[in-house]
Amino acid sequence: MSQQNETEQHTLIALVEDKPGVLNRVASMFRRRGFNIVSLAVGNSEQAGLSRMTFVVNGDDRTVSQVAKQLDKLIDVLEVADITEARIVARELAMIKVKTTSTNRGEIIQIVNLFRANIIDVGRESMVIEITGEGDKINALYDLLAPFGIIEMSRSGIVAMERGEAKGLTNGHGANSAKSNGTS
Amino acid sequence: MELTGAEIVCESLLKEGVDVVFGLPGGAVLPLYGALSTYPAIRHILVRHEQAAAMAADGFSRATGRVGVCLATSGPGATNLVTGIAAAQMDSVPMVAITGQVARPYIGTDAFQETDVTGVTLPITKHNILVMNVKDVAQAIHDAFYIASSGRPGPVLVDIPRDVLLGEKTEFIWPETDKLPGYRVPSAAPKAQVDAAAALINKSERPIIMAGHGVLISHAYGLMTEMAEKAQIPVITTLLGISSIASDHELNLGMSGMHGMAYANLAIDEADLIIGLGMRFDDRVTGRISAFAPNAKFVHVDIDASEIDKNIQTDAGVVGDLKAVLEQLLPKVDANVHIDWLRHIEELKAQHPSHIVRKSDELLPQFVLQRLTEVTQGRGIVVTGVGQHQMWAAQHCTFKEPNTFITSGGLGTMGFEVPAALGAQVGRPDTVVWSVCGDGGFQMTMCDIATAVESGADVKFAILNNTNLGMVHQLQDVFFEQDYMASEFSANPDFVKIAEAYGIRGIRVTKQEEVVDAVQQAMETAGPVIVDFMVKQDEIVFPFIPSGQSVKEMLEEPAHNETS
Numbered sequence: 207m208s209q210q211n212e213t214e215q216h217t218l219i220a221l222v223e224d225k226p227g228v229l230n231r232v233a234s235m236f237r238r239r240g241f242n243i244v245s246l247a248v249g250n251s252e253q254a255g256l257s258r259m260t261f262v263v264n265g266d267d268r269t270v271s272q273v274a275k276q277l278d279k280l281i282d283v284l285e286v287a288d289i290t291e292a293r294i295v296a297r298e299l300a301m302i303k304v305k306t307t308s309t310n311r312g313e314i315i316q317i318v319n320l321f322r323a324n325i326i327d328v329g330r331e332s333m334v335i336e337i338t339g340e341g342d343k344i345n346a347l348y349d350l351l352a353p354f355g356i357i358e359m360s361r362s363g364i365v366a367m368e369r370g371e372a373k374g375l376t377n378g379h380g381a382n383s384a385k386s387n388g389t390s
Numbered sequence: 391m392e393l394t395g396a397e398i399v400c401e402s403l404l405k406e407g408v409d410v411v412f413g414l415p416g417g418a419v420l421p422l423y424g425a426l427s428t429y430p431a432i433r434h435i436l437v438r439h440e441q442a443a444a445m446a447a448d449g450f451s452r453a454t455g456r457v458g459v460c461l462a463t464s465g466p467g468a469t470n471l472v473t474g475i476a477a478a479q480m481d482s483v484p485m486v487a488i489t490g491q492v493a494r495p496y497i498g499t500d501a502f503q504e505t506d507v508t509g510v511t512l513p514i515t516k517h518n519i520l521v522m523n524v525k526d527v528a529q530a531i532h533d534a535f536y537i538a539s540s541g542r543p544g545p546v547l548v549d550i551p552r553d554v555l556l557g558e559k560t561e562f563i564w565p566e567t568d569k570l571p572g573y574r575v576p577s578a579a580p581k582a583q584v585d586a587a588a589a590l591i592n593k594s595e596r597p598i599i600m601a602g603h604g605v606l607i608s609h610a611y612g613l614m615t616e617m618a619e620k621a622q623i624p625v626i627t628t629l630l631g632i633s634s635i636a637s638d639h640e641l642n643l644g645m646s647g648m649h650g651m652a653y654a655n656l657a658i659d660e661a662d663l664i665i666g667l668g669m670r671f672d673d674r675v676t677g678r679i680s681a682f683a684p685n686a687k688f689v690h691v692d693i694d695a696s697e698i699d700k701n702i703q704t705d706a707g708v709v710g711d712l713k714a715v716l717e718q719l720l721p722k723v724d725a726n727v728h729i730d731w732l733r734h735i736e737e738l739k740a741q742h743p744s745h746i747v748r749k750s751d752e753l754l755p756q757f758v759l760q761r762l763t764e765v766t767q768g769r770g771i772v773v774t775g776v777g778q779h780q781m782w783a784a785q786h787c788t789f790k791e792p793n794t795f796i797t798s799g800g801l802g803t804m805g806f807e808v809p810a811a812l813g814a815q816v817g818r819p820d821t822v823v824w825s826v827c828g829d830g831g832f833q834m835t836m837c838d839i840a841t842a843v844e845s846g847a848d849v850k851f852a853i854l855n856n857t858n859l860g861m862v863h864q865l866q867d868v869f870f871e872q873d874y875m876a877s878e879f880s881a882n883p884d885f886v887k888i889a890e891a892y893g894i895r896g897i898r899v900t901k902q903e904e905v906v907d908a909v910q911q912a913m914e915t916a917g918p919v920i921v922d923f924m925v926k927q928d929e930i931v932f933p934f935i936p937s938g939q940s941v942k943e944m945l946e947e948p949a950h951n952e953t954s
Contacts, residue, residue, distance in 0.1 A: 223572060227520075231512060238513050268699060275696035281517040281537060284572040 216270040218261040221284040247363035296366035305355035392559035395524040396425035402531035412443040416463025419490025421556035442809035442838040444474020449810030454817040457484045465503030476514040480800025484543035493553035516544030541575040542694040579710030586706040587689045588722035594663035603630035604668015613716035621726040632795040637788035647675040649781040652742035652933045655941045666690040671701040681940030755854045755925040759786040761905040770822030775807035775831030778860035781931045805834030815847040829855040850912045851920045889920040
């Protein structure tokens, strides 16, 4: 991409065949074309045999449009949509293991409650906190917990879908698909 | 009746209309060869190196428009295909490569001759398939051919473990349809896209069509020429677009780009509209992208949506099969004459006659090709390797029919000229095939002269022998202060004796007056012939736009003394 305009985060969703090697094909395409994945989450979709991927990608509009087209070009990818501009709900799950002492445990629990997060494991000198939300919320909790000492963190990557009855992906037949460019 | 996997592969190939495959056997793929021997309708051409199998399948495919097929065994057999597959991918050539794999229980154990070939070829195929069950073999072959030949074509590799080829048997059921929910092939384009393109074309005063490989692939040459004539739009061909319009057509400006005709590049520089048809604005075509066609808007028609806005930001992108799109577009394009524009281009052509070969006492490679094409009268097929000889062939050979210039464009694969010419001749046995070779590239694949002889492929090899890696030499001359590190050969073999060793005719040419006679003799001789043209050594390909530069930095040939 020769022209770099405004770089921003885009959220893409894709419906892909659930078979061996698909993740490899997708990852290989990103690597080969020099696209940058911020996060990637993969799991089952509502349909048997199809997985759904959610990507957060950094780039200007033209680059992200290339990402979507290159993804769609993969034979195992049924459909791709950039839902950045749509009304969406986006959630990520994170587990944060934080150092605790008998004196600060209460303070940590207060913070966790403020964020409506959960404590899912308590050790003598540690706690595992589970939080679900948008990236900003997780970052905010992380920042507040950081002074106590974070032992480790694991984030799932964002999953997203459109609000209301709208379906971001229409199982390969929707107007959102880059594939429909040439067929409609 | 129940069949083995290997037999199902053969039955499937018959269903796809395959009558020739190029390959070389080995342990893992042997069960397939065991079945092939009982299918005489499928001719197997035994190559000497698997690279040649892939490149011959490529040449076959480009010459015939059918899917070329190559076979190899697991491990090194399959990895030897890789360069040929990558070349096919870059140039959108339909190909199916079938490789044997180690038996399923051995996969992942680093067994003898095991390579993860679907992994290796993932980024250089349109798609690949590892078949892990004999019941999936027919569907895999079916889908491989469909993917390879439809949409923007490309190579598909099918990797089949030994015990799937030869183990459990199953009923052969040829699938009715593909099992590819994620694959759709564009045909006609959305009306709004076509209308936007037509509006720009009708408004333009200095339009140029840039015709790429897609014009040939989509059989759109007739419609393209019709549109060019209707609106009197000059046509420039990319390297792979050569032969999509007759060389002597008055609107054909020839090739543009790094070694394109100066007047073609200058016309692009002044154009107010570039109409890219089935091409991809590759860097060899555009040079520095910001300086490419600075006054032009862009219409870009391609079947691959990802090509639109990839290298060039278009003003009207049209996604669809080019032939279908031109059918939509043609009635919407107004008839025009563009008198001033065409007259101006004629002036450019007169001022910058880069198609004319200069007078010289030495045997110029350009002169050889000019004479060659005069003798053949632009009939038959020309296949080239990569480098100086390729550029001279693109500049000076002429063509009448589509798909008669076959060259490795995107990947730029030296050595392509020998096996691809062999494949082209096998596909078009009625046609004279000239393989225009560099002495460097020829030596990369000359082992497969044996294959040409064995298969009766009547290829005429014209080696433009300057005893060095000419294009490398040229780049060293211009950009590395004549530091000719590793570009000069001191012990080339005697190519006439090489010919004799293979039992074919060899002719050496050292003088201008011998050229026509040698070409005629080669054509009159049955079977392959090697003509060794000992050409001037340090000739430079002009015009020349250095990599990453623009038409402003174009270097042209110093002298223009006409010889022809």
